Amino acid sequence: GENVEQHPSTLSVQEGDSAVIKCTYSDSASNYFPWYKQELGKGPQLIIDIRSNVGEKKDQRIAVTLNKTAKHFSLHITETQPEDSAVYFCAASIRNTGNQFYFGTGTSLTVIP
Amino acid sequence: GAVVSQHPSRVICKSGTSVKIECRSLDFQATTMFWYRQFPKQSLMLMATSNEGSKATYEQGVEKDKFLINHASLTLSTLTVTSAHPEDSSFYICSARNLDGSYNEQFFGPGTRLTVL
Numbered sequence: 001g002e003n004v005e006q007h008p009s010t011l012s013v014q015e016g017d018s019a020v021i022k023c024t025y026s027d028s029a030s031n032y033f034p035w036y037k038q039e040l041g042k043g044p045q046l047i048i049d050i051r052s053n054v055g056e057k058k059d060q061r062i063a064v065t066l067n068k069t070a071k072h073f074s075l076h077i078t079e080t081q082p083e084d085s086a087v088y089f090c091a092a093s094i095r096n097t098g099n100q101f102y103f104g105t106g107t108s109l110t111v112i113p
Numbered sequence: 114g115a116v117v118s119q120h121p122s123r124v125i126c127k128s129g130t131s132v133k134i135e136c137r138s139l140d141f142q143a144t145t146m147f148w149y150r151q152f153p154k155q156s157l158m159l160m161a162t163s164n165e166g167s168k169a170t171y172e173q174g175v176e177k178d179k180f181l182i183n184h185a186s187l188t189l190s191t192l193t194v195t196s197a198h199p200e201d202s203s204f205y206i207c208s209a210r211n212l213d214g215s216y217n218e219q220f221f222g223p224g225t226r227l228t229v230l
Contacts, residue, residue, distance in 0.1 A: 036221070043119075043206050043221040044157070089156060100147065101219060105156045 002027040004092050006104025013080050014112050021107045023090035024072040030092040033073045034101070035064060038087045047088075048075070080111045115141045117209050119222035126197055127230055134192045134225045136207030142187040143209035147219065148180075151204045163190045197229045 003026040013019045023033075031052035036044035050057045050064045050073065057064050061080075066073040077084055087108050091101040116139040126132050136146055144165050149157040161171045161182050169182035179201075181193040190209075194201055204226055208219040 034218070041224070041226070043117075043208075043224045046218065046220065049218070100159055100162060103156050106154075108154075 002030055002092055002102040004090060004102045004104045006090050006107060008107060009105065010108045010110075012110045012112060015080060015082060017080055019077045019080050019084070019109055019111075021075045021088055021090070021109070022072060023074070023092075023104050024070075025092040025102070026071065027092070027094075028068075028071065029094050030102075032093045033064070033066060034091050034093075035075050036089045036091065038089065038106075040086075044089060077109075080109075082111050082113050085109055085111045115139075115209070115211055115218075115220040117207065117220045117222040119207055119225050121225060122223060123226045123228075125228045125230065128198050129196055132194045132197055132227060134194075134205055134207075134227075136190045136192070136209070136222050138188045138209040138220070141209075141211050143211065144187065145210040146184060146190040147208045147210075148182060148190075148192050149206045149208070151206060151224075153204075157206065160192075194227065197227070199229045202227055202229045 006023045034049035035047050037047045038044040048062050048064050050066050061078045063076040087106045089106050090104040093101045118137045120135045146163045148160045150160050151157050159172050160175045161169045163169045163182045163184040165184045165187050171177045184190040204224050206224040208221045211218050
């Protein structure tokens, strides 16, 4: 089955700096890669996703890149703000199937004011 | 985006009692709902996949007789923790797949904090 690894497990950055979180996956059939943000005591919220037919997607301060050959994808947050502090999870799945999402282990991001 | 609700948000019960958690997709129909369990500072652990009108598929190691799942309609799935014990205390989260989505989006509920005394 699919195995998703996520690094780093914790990340602290100064407000205004950029944050990068990386994930790797093992199953070359995976073609859908969402990123979720989870605040304390709440459910995960989808913040951005990417499909395997594109290499990069951007939404304001958030971007995701995908390297299919190397089987890794990354989340980039620019101009970080304290409200970006949360746990971020990557996931991999096979699009349009009943297959489950395989989640990474999470990255706890702290943005220091 | 699509909205998924869970009820209750928090429940405290005595050991040996049963607890029911509801998961609803509010503005879309979901043929598939997922139930996760999350321990502090850990990732989401998939417990079971719930398909409308059919039996749930449980992950290895999850007792189906203890965690009863019912997906009676395209907008509602329930998880019942039967004869709860302190080790069942956890954060339970559901998610729903958007039937109309062109791809595999899953939208998560806000979670239910279960504490078994």
